[in-house]
Amino acid sequence: MIEAKLSGNHEIEIWGDGHQTRSFMYIDDCLKGTRMFLENDIIELLNLGSDEIVTINGLVDIVEDIAGVKLKRNYNLSAPKGVNGRNSDNTLIKQHFTWAPEIKLRDGLEKTYAWIYDQIISGAKTK
Numbered sequence: 001m002i003e004a005k006l007s008g009n010h011e012i013e014i015w016g017d018g019h020q021t022r023s024f025m026y027i028d029d030c031l032k033g034t035r036m037f038l039e040n041d042i043i044e045l046l047n048l049g050s051d052e053i054v055t056i057n058g059l060v061d062i063v064e065d066i067a068g069v070k071l072k073r074n075y076n077l078s079a080p081k082g083v084n085g086r087n088s089d090n091t092l093i094k095q096h097f098t099w100a101p102e103i104k105l106r107d108g109l110e111k112t113y114a115w116i117y118d119q120i121i122s123g124a125k126t127k
Helices: 002-007 027-038 056-067 089-096 103-124
Strands: 011-015 021-023 053-055 072-076
Touching: 002 103, 011 056, 021 056, 053 056, 056 103
Parallel strands: 011 072
Antiparallel strands: 021 053
């Protein structure tokens, strides 16, 4: 997205049709959950992930909005797209820790986008 914005080439290749679903978790929530696992005696298998599900097209929509750019989507239907849907079942982690990831997808993407953008811009200035 950042490359497209900076280069003026407003296109993105999406593997599959963009309808496949995923869940993403911000690193701060991941670290907090991992620490909870390590600091407890629970031996049961628990999922650690977000239960906020989004399509790949929806993910692109969010990042387009954050970046302030609209991209032409080129769907590569012959590329591997993975499974149609993937999401975390957080029932057990909620039962054991009364906790769930707190950072919403858009909030995490805004922070991540800003950080990556700053890294690219500062790297371009030093070259």
